[in-house]
Amino acid sequence: xxxxxxxxxxxxxxxxxxxxxxxxxxxxxxxxxxxxxxxxxxxxxxxxxxxxxxxxxxxxxxxxx
Numbered sequence: 001x002x003x004x005x006x007x008x009x010x011x012x013x014x015x016x017x018x019x020x021x022x023x024x025x026x027x028x029x030x031x032x033x034x035x036x037x038x039x040x041x042x043x044x045x046x047x048x049x050x051x052x053x054x055x056x057x058x059x060x061x062x063x064x065x
Contacts, residue, residue, distance in 0.1 A: 015023075027037035046053060 023037060024034055027034045030037060032040075043053060043056075
């Protein structure tokens with residue numbers, strides 16, 4: 001499974017309707033799915049908060065976008 005990123009965990013949350021619409025709009029503007037946009041946003045915030053995360057493989061990032 002070299003080069004593949006396992007995504008076997010599901011994170012569910014409720015948000016305000018306006019936030020859901022804003023996320024959808026931002027994802028579409030970037031040409032991403034909502035899931036990919038949220039994954040990248042959460043990862044960026046965790047890193048900004050000093051949480052260590054393993055690096056993503058560049059090839060996997062391109063495939064997921």
